[in-house]
Amino acid sequence: MAEGEDRRQVTVRLVALQATTVVLFTALAIGFWYLQIVQHARFEEMAENNHQRALALRAPRGVLFDRNSKVLVENRHSFTISIVREHTKDLDRTVQLLAAVASLDPRQVKQIVDQHRGEPAYRPIVVVEDASLAQVAAITARRLDYELPDVVVEEVPTRRYPTDALAAHLFGYVGEASDAQVGQGLASSGSIVGQSGVERVYNKLLMGEDGARRVVVNSVGREIRTLEEVAPKEGRRVQLTIDYDLQKAAEDGFRNAGFNGAALIMDPNNGEVLSLVSLPSYDPNDFAAGIDRATWAALNTDKLRPLQNRVIQGRYSPGSTFKIVVATAALEEGLVTPDFKVNCSGGANFFGRYFKCHLKGGHGVMDMRHAIEKSCNVYFYTLGNMLGVDKIHKWAENLGLAGKTGIDLPNEQESIVPSTEWKRQRTGEKWYAGETISVSIGQGQVSVTPAGMAAMISTVANGGTRITPHVVKAIDDGTGWKDVPPPAVASRIAFRPDTLSALHDGLWMVVNAAGTGARGRLAGRDVSGKTGTAQVISLQGRERARGSGQDLRDHGWFVFFAPKDNPQIAGVIFAEHGEHGYLGAPIAKHVIETYFAKKEGKPLPMLQPTVPARPEADPDSPPAIPPSAPPVARVGGTPNGV
């Protein structure tokens, strides 16, 4: 074979190689042109999504102050540990490692992650709220080792409530927005919103606006630099009508006496709530950083129902305190004058049945003032019989006891004072006049909240103006404090002067003369009030329930205002299973004493530990109602309402 031909073949094949190379490189150039020019916008966006993250900056909730600008609820910093699945390569590995490092139960972590599986991958799933410093340190070390690139530790503002669960039911608590709340557009998923109390009612003001930070992160999720930051806007500062010292005085009073129960104390002239107590309580701090299952379950299954705000959600039989309503009704309807006298011989017959007074021998002949002072049942049976249930209902409503008070707290229950209409709607039956007799001493189907009682005594104290209790005094809208106008007065009826003086005198005598409220007496303060005992269960029921372990002791009421003329403070003490109304009076006394001491710049009173009370006759104890009285024999209110 000729050398030339060989050479020619080599040349041909070399040209083929050259051509192949050129074609390959042209193809590459076209490929790059396609990616870098044609598809540029798309890839540029993807590159940005790769390395830019928008982090939510949680806004601190608005600070709550008391009426004297003392800070009640503020914010502290806490750490949350979250998984950002966007960066996750192996979720199970991350869960296992995270659980091991932070000493968590891997199954629980998995469960939390599974709950949020449907959310976008870039949104952090919070695994630990309020992490301990040890946890934070352990996680941070692993992050530096690139072992947990998909786990982030964030510092977030968290609610701090006063110690000892002070005013817990007033403040309420916060929690992650529920699906329903997210659905209603109240909050975005994962945000913290008020779930109860003031936190809930004023959530919109308190929540503030979350900020955002756009950061550059590298492939392991570490932040390299911040591109832009929109600072979070702190929630509005809110001044409550509460007085810290009075709140504390009331709670101390309950603790000192060893009662659970409720108290609502306010300014009877404008409805500003000075103190709101519901015991037993819960610690809102437990909720601030997400409540753990065990605590939540314990709170929910507790027979004493610590989550219930007894002030507005507990309904109880008012007992003798209801006599104030009956007296007001009889006087204002013009049926009697304060001089109207009834002879009490220890009981009386109505509609063929004998209704007892609590004093066996009877009170003898008494007028209105003394009947109130002595809490004479026969006197009020007589008034009730003259009035009829509908007039009693009308005046209960006028005094603010029936229905809701309209306080700015969530889930208030209605106080029930029966009427013929009410019974017909409820049961379809007509009202028996005999039932009115029980109602006139606060028995029967009367079932009221402590808030309703506080509204009632305030109306009596101020002479007929039905104010609405409220807890917010002023709001800082960012430009300074603006007073919140008090809610509209529900009704304004000027009581006749003789009505007012008879009521005020009678109630003054309860405390300062021979009445049942002597334990509330305070020199120079003219405390006026009325005790009452709410039967938890009838005498027959008590027999049946014996040994069931239920607390069957009666509840005690004390409604009060002070001073008698131009009252400045009014309220109710409800002592759950306190047995006697008069045992609530010392709590009221302590609050009133604190109120005036503070007002006059004197040192606040200290509570002396109580010596066990010497048993004394309780005129408020409900009279035994004959078993033969079918429609009347309704037992006192159920402790926890309906």
Added chain:
Amino acid sequence: MFERRLYHHIDWAMMAALLALCGIGLVQIYSATGGATRVYFTQIYGILIGLVALLATLSIDYRTLADKSHVIYIGVVALLVYVLFFGAVRGGSRRWIDLGVFNLQPSEFAKMAVALVLAKLFGESRRGPVTRADVLIAGALTAVPLLIVARQPDLGTAVTMLPVLLVIAFVAGMPMRVFGILALAAVLVAPVAWKFALKDYQKERISTFMDPEQDARGAGYQQIQARITVGSGGLWGKGFTKGTQGQLRFLPVAHNDFIFSVLAEEQGLVGVLVALGLYLFVILRAIEAARLAKDRLGAYLVLGVLASFTFQVVYNITMSAGLAPVKGLTLPLMSYGGSSMIATLAGFGLILNVRMRRFTN
């Protein structure tokens, strides 16, 4: 040995192009690794040693080297066997000889040895057209180092030896039907290889390439990130050290396998076209050297060296754009790597050698 007049025949244009590519690579390594780090300086030493190696392979007449090709070949194979048993292990494979200062990767030099021995085999042949025996011997000579390297395992480098054999055989006049038979054999062997020869991670890489989204966090991740890196560069690029993908390590081993992606991100299509142009220029210039070669030995030697180089360049750049399965193949002249740089420049020493000596006897 080195005659002064030969100096005038050195292909300075090619030298310039080679140095330009090394320079571009160095700049992008600087950017991708965050400054004048150890990696950056190692690369500079690699280039300098490579230039010395280039001078060495340039100085000795390629015919002398070809005469000693069997010695070189046996020496390299011996080194490969040594590595297989005593080499340093990194990332699960045994490829390196630990020399203290740096690690030597003999497989990089195996390509050159194969090119030499095959050029010698076909170039010295005076029996006219390539015979079946030639092909079989050539195949065996290629297979020995290839299989050893594949055992390390380093399938990427092993495969780069195949183009050496194919291109030399092709230009040496191997009948086209033999290529046809080889292609047919490859098609038949492929499923068997899939089943028995490939490791799981290798299979995964290939199946992932077909559909990167199926495993966007795992094996497909690099490929998707490579496309994002290149695509986001646009026409003019994000600027030196301004690339987010490379700088923030979304792209793994950016200074190594994916150096071209970093170039594309920071210098844009313009930078890509410059680099592609330089590579194309070098390759065409080398083919020109083969055409001009005084003898067939020289031509085959040039093409043998060039074949693995070109294959690696084209494959790596394709992969850098996320258009080929991710394989641990570096980009010659630009990627970080001492052995690769030295071997590549030494190889170009041979190419320059052949061109320079086209007039000598």
